[in-house]
Amino acid sequence: MLKLFYAPNACSLAPHIALNEAGADYEAVKVDTQGGEQRSAAYLAINPKARVPSLVTDRGILTEVPVLLGFIARSFPKAELAPTDSYDFFQMQSFNTYLASTIHITYAHIFRPERYADSDAAKADMRAKAPKSLRDQFQLVEDMLADGREWIHGGKYTVSDPYLYVFARWFDRDGVGGMKDLPRITAHRARMQTRPAVKKALEQEGLAPV
Ligand SMILES: N[C@@H](CCC(=O)N[C@@H](CS)C(=O)NCC(=O)O)C(=O)O
Incomplete structure (x- = not known):
């Protein structure tokens, strides 16, 4: 198992x-x-x-x-949960890797600056700059949803959707600055929370919808 x-x-x-x-x-x-x-x-x-x-x-x-x-x-x-076509599969992985290597790392500059710097001044600098960088990075994702698609890769739900959901849940965490004016990602987040699999995972982890 x-x-x-x-x-x-x-x-x-x-x-x-x-x-x-x-x-x-x-x-x-x-x-x-x-x-x-x-x-x-x-x-x-x-x-x-x-x-x-x-x-x-x-x-x-x-x-x-x-x-x-x-x-x-x-x-x-x-x-x-993923395209069967090879090219489409790796387009999905390209998005997932962007979340992992860019958006997640920018969040880490806010939540875990000690990974990247020792001095209080350097950590404060990173924390100060990260929300603007993050906002720019999320704009690319917001733009992907501009054609009214329901899920990040179009009409079909994939494993990219729960991954995006995780990072959209963090919008309101301390130091992030709320990530304002991202209505499509916010609507995607709400859509995710209607899915039984999401409700179940939230319950298993002791989390509330956001
Ligand atoms: N690149 C890794 C990142 C994993 C990661 O940073 N996980 C965080 C939670 S989101 C963690 O374990 N943090 C504990 C720590 O930093 O000590 C992945 O995508 O799995």
Whole structure:
């Protein structure tokens, strides 16, 4: 059986939702990242990067959200969570990688500046600049939804949708600045919260809709 290591409201919420969408048989294991459990010997043996998510499969352990999302989509093809066409699949992965390597990292400049700098002044500088960068980065996503599409890649829901949802949930976190005037992403976020798989993951992680 698959085993997902997650922390509530973290990026691991995306594969958590995807597993529910897929109808997968899995166990969800909470990691207390606030308390530092990701740095415990037991967790480092699972993921030496000391991060969530990790997905234990019958062939080994996978890490990195875009990889988990691709794996879940390909492992449960009946759920149709990703395009079958190769080019379209990698367009989806291109979007997912943008979220991982750009948007997530800009958030980390606000929430985890100690990863990137030591001095208080440098950390304050990063925190001050990040909301504007993030707003510009989200504008590209907002523009993708400008043609009225329901889901990020068009009429069909994919694993990119729960991934975007995670980062749209963080709009109102301290230091982010609210990410105003992004009505299409905000409407996408509301649409996501009507899905049974999302409601179930929120309940499992003890989270409220936003
Ligand atoms: N590149 C990784 C990032 C994973 C990551 O940063 N996870 C955060 C939660 S969103 C975490 O584990 N934070 C704990 C820490 O920084 O100690 C991925 O996409 O999976």
